[in-house]
Amino acid sequence: MNSYMNKWATLGLILLLSACKSISISTDKPLKEMPPDFEAYADTTNIANLSWREYFGDTTLVRLIEQAITDNPDLSIAQQRIEMARADVTFTKGMLLPVVDAAGFAGQARTAEFSVNWAGNEGGQFLSGDPLRPAYTDYFIGLQSSWEADVWGKLKNRKKAALSRFYASSEGRNWVVSNLVADMALTYYELLSLDENLEIIRETILLQENALEVVRAQKEAGKANKLAVEQFETQLLSLKGLEKETLQEITVVEYRLNLLMGHYPKAIQRNSFAFEDSVALSVLPGVSSQLLVNRPDIRQAELDLMATKADVKAARAAFYPSLGITAGFGYNAFQPQFLFRSPESIAYNVFGNITAPLFNRSAIKAEFNFNKANQVEAFYNYQKTLLEAYSEVSLEIRNIRNLQERYELKSSEVDVLTSSIDTSSDLFSTGRASYLEVLITQQNALQSSLELIDVREQLYYSKVKLYKALGGGWR
Template sequence: MKRLAYIKAIVGLFAAFLLIQGCKVGEKYQQPDLNLPEKFRGDTLAYFGDTSSISRISWKEFFHDPTLKDLIDSALTYNYDMRTAMKNIDIANKWMRQNRFNYLPEVDATIAGVNKQYRSKEFGSGPSTRWYDRKGTKAPENMFTYTSQFGTEIGFSWEIDIWGKISNAKDQLTAEYLNTQEARNAIQTNLIASVAKGYFNLLMLDAKIEVAKRNLQLNDSTLQMIKLQYAAGEITALAIQQTESQRLLAASLVPELEKDIVLQENALRILIGQMPGEIKRGTSSEHLFAENKDISLGSPVEIVRNRPDVRGAEWSLVAANANANIQQAMRYPSLSLEGVFGVNSMLPKNWFSIPGALLGGIGGNLTAPILKNKKLKIQWEVAKLERDKAEIAFQQTVLEAVSEVSDAVVTVEKLREQLDFARQRVENSDKAVRNANLLFKGGYATYLEVITAQGNALNSDLDLVELRQAHLESYVDLYRSLGGGWR
């Protein structure tokens, strides 16, 4: 009868489990409304088509310079941030794989267990066995053997996932794992942009040195011409002094630019995970990346699918939603099964006496929290608030991403317009220098006009170089802001 009652109790626990299987708690994740526009503000780039998005182009196809691609490839392999991100992915993957085993029971084995307890006369009891009788001695009044057990056993415990705690934990860990991948992708896109900008800066610094040296040669020839006129008594020493000052200004740019080149090379070497040293450059600054008529900006909807930071923010929201479900499930009853099987005896000689020493048992528990000082309720409410925070962060990330693309589009377009004006200014400055020299030789212009023309030409050339660099970087920013670079 007792055995039948025990079986009925176990069956009752399983019946309860089946009854509440359909009562899983929590809310399934749904992407919030992002209120995305149909297109980016400033999407008027006439030289782009309307087919595939720039963001879908791999960085190996977007950049054409072989030297730059080698630098990017080295950075993706040896950069310390990238290597750390890969370790974070491995860690998250380990936790995600471990969670798969939470559906299985936990099994522990006691290889050899010995339990001997002693009591004295004030304990209010006598020896629990006839051990002293068998030994032919009398039990002492103090510290007599009260319990003596020797056992070897295997036990298991299994919590049934009634309310979806384990499945929600799986969703949370999966989201966190995918978030680490998106973090790695975000590091890659930013790293590629940083390497490309650093490389462009090197090219532009080289161009600036060429401008400075070319202007220095022009100043040298002008100074020689003025010295001849001074020797002929046509001008004063003031002309020589002012021309020399203009020459020294151009000459001082060279060591400053050489310093900037070394600093930029060292910065690039850090990005590629190498000690300071020289960086090899390509032979031309033209056609550094793709200018394909069959690519487009895409739509703002693609931001959610392409940008790693946006995707990562959504995975954080998924993880926060799963955690809220877990905290809600913690407030409900839990069903667990436990069992043990092994051998147990009160005397060492009977330790492995079969079947006399066999030990077995199985049980089930349906437990529920009653009074936890509102701890479980507060944890659930805080988890819901954290989920709301994650949703706000996701929406903010999307908003900033769309705005960043719009800024990049406008920057590309307006810098292109500025470049046209800068090229015209350089052509005009070169003409002014030639005319000033001719007029000065003919006595129709002063040395001040020559110096002014040369100074304007130097500034115009340097400004054009800087605008070219800014224009190149704006394309990189546009590529990165659209989510390109991690494929």
């Protein structure tokens, strides 16, 4: 007996050693550390901790964003990814538990009389006294169960991977919300900027029309020639063309806003006073370590990395012997009237089995190597996400600083050129300035005003981009 047991123990050890050969899972790589702060900002006060309603403040923009969060198609798709991941978690949890099925069958068979299975049964009879025949019927109804003992943690690690991916899908939805809020704000400010451009253009058109009337009057009086009138008319036509172009751009931006909100094209309400002349931005980025908590894409990349690590462990466990248990219990009889007799028709079985891959393990090795490579890819993706996040914040901080300086200079330039329009008009009326000087002054003033609006728009863009880069917008 002991000799018999020793043989089985030796066989089991051989199976285990052969299964465990050459399956190292060491794939960890050093992570590049982020600098501790942004541009010498060491204060932990962080604008990302503000809700987007509080950060933007404009009630019109807030209402539009609320509509987008409710109806945006991409956000609805992200929600369904969460539901799929949730279902996968439920599936992997179920794999850890025994499977119990209700089963039943009825059939007829005939055993060949010259077969080994029939030999020796001639003249036999059932417990009921019925004779045994080569042709017989058989009926069963009961329960059947199977269960794989998770000795090496294969199923447990699959559950961990599914759970990590579920949390990653939730973070993915948060990142979609953050991007949606930022896109809505950026597009809204673009629309306000175009409104400002249109207003400036129309004011310039009025000035040009008045100037054209003056030139025509001077031509009638012999103080100006036809060329001057044509130059003013050409400039007026150019401005009206620019007005139409701006109106088309407004239509396109309104279309994009409607698309983000999941609506068909319609006019967008906006608060023109939100695009005020003075733009003062508070740059409160906090410290770089807060990105790990505030940015959903970083947390998503981290959870994806955790999932791939669990996948590797589960793939490694496939090399080890697996232990399974199957069992059945029910009623079995050759005639329906005997099926539910107890204890004569009661049947049950319990079997235990152990299997281990020995030869032709290429499929298992391929899956293991695939998961190892997938883990390394997830690591690099996590490193890349950290690098991009820090770089985005650092870039926007510098951008805001430069834009604020540009805005101050451009504002002074606009003030000077706006004043020069009145000066050139007065001089032209008294004959001390040419019509070309008036045209050039108006063109320069218009161009400078449009550039000022563009710088102001870029400042608002940086305000939104910095907020998103720091991880704001999803709360």
